[in-house]
Amino acid sequence: MKTLQTKHPLAIRWFHWVNFPVLALMVWSGLKIYRAYDVYRIGFGSWTLFRFDKEFLSHLGITQGLAVGMAWHFLFGWIFAINGALYVGYLTVSGAWRQILPNRSSLKEAWQVVLHDLRIRKEPLPKAKFNGAQKIAYTGVVLLGFIALASGLAIYKPVQLAFLLFVFGGYQGARFVHFWVCMLFVLFFVVHIVQVARAGWNNFRSMITGREIVIEEQPNV
Numbered sequence: 001m002k003t004l005q006t007k008h009p010l011a012i013r014w015f016h017w018v019n020f021p022v023l024a025l026m027v028w029s030g031l032k033i034y035r036a037y038d039v040y041r042i043g044f045g046s047w048t049l050f051r052f053d054k055e056f057l058s059h060l061g062i063t064q065g066l067a068v069g070m071a072w073h074f075l076f077g078w079i080f081a082i083n084g085a086l087y088v089g090y091l092t093v094s095g096a097w098r099q100i101l102p103n104r105s106s107l108k109e110a111w112q113v114v115l116h117d118l119r120i121r122k123e124p125l126p127k128a129k130f131n132g133a134q135k136i137a138y139t140g141v142v143l144l145g146f147i148a149l150a151s152g153l154a155i156y157k158p159v160q161l162a163f164l165l166f167v168f169g170g171y172q173g174a175r176f177v178h179f180w181v182c183m184l185f186v187l188f189f190v191v192h193i194v195q196v197a198r199a200g201w202n203n204f205r206s207m208i209t210g211r212e213i214v215i216e217e218q219p220n221v
């Protein structure tokens with residue numbers, strides 16, 4: 001029998017869908033700022049596998065424009081911060097944090113999810129709102145948001161927030177963390193989209209309408 005069951009509260013759906021375009025704008029404007037001083041690469045010693053330089057950014061459509069990038073980044077940074085704080089506040093007050101915070105079995109369950117997704121493990125996954133892999137990923141992305149904000153503030157006001165700069169090991173340290181956190185956001189985004197596509201329409205729609213169709217097995221009489 002098919003039934004409609006409530007899955008995602010309205011507040012969470014709002015925070016989620018506001019966050020998506022805001023974060024996209026933050027990545028775009030952040031890369032515009034980074035383009036003015038493009039120092040990072042993936043490599044070891046003098047050997048370089050990949051360089052995040054102007055040429056690569058131009059291929060992504062990130063054109064020159066430091067002042068434009070800064071203006072958008074500083075405006076949407078506040079929206080990102082307020083939306084994130086409201087989301088964490090809501091999770092705390094409503095008790096919904098229990099659904100996304102990993103517990104002792106999350107790591108084992110995340111491994112089972114990997115084996116299941118690779119079609120090595122045939123047994124169905126335990127029924128819960130979020131599996132272990134999701135719990136780790138969603139809590140991780142909230143932590144990323146917090147680190148992005150703290151390192152961003154340290155670069156934004158290095159004199160007034162000198163204690164923050166100290167935590168990140170100075171200006172270059174804070175800038176390094178800020179850039180790589182952004183890359184981790186992009187990585188999360190790619191994996192998240194693949195998983196959402198794999199989970200299907202019913203799951204995606206539940207993040208818009210709040211409800212999903214659940215097929216319940218009829219008891220044998």
Ligand code: HEM
Nearest residue numbers: 012016019020023024100138141189192193196203204207
């Ligand atoms: C900026 C990038 C994004 C971030 C940081 C993000 C983060 C999250 C988080 C933290 C949750 C759990 C929410 C909760 O219940 O508290 C979630 C759920 C979800 N997200 Fe995203 N999201 C992003 C973009 C997207 C996009 C573009 C889509 C759709 C194409 C999407 C579809 C979904 C769906 C369907 C769920 C519910 C998963 C389920 O019930 O199993 N997300 N996302």
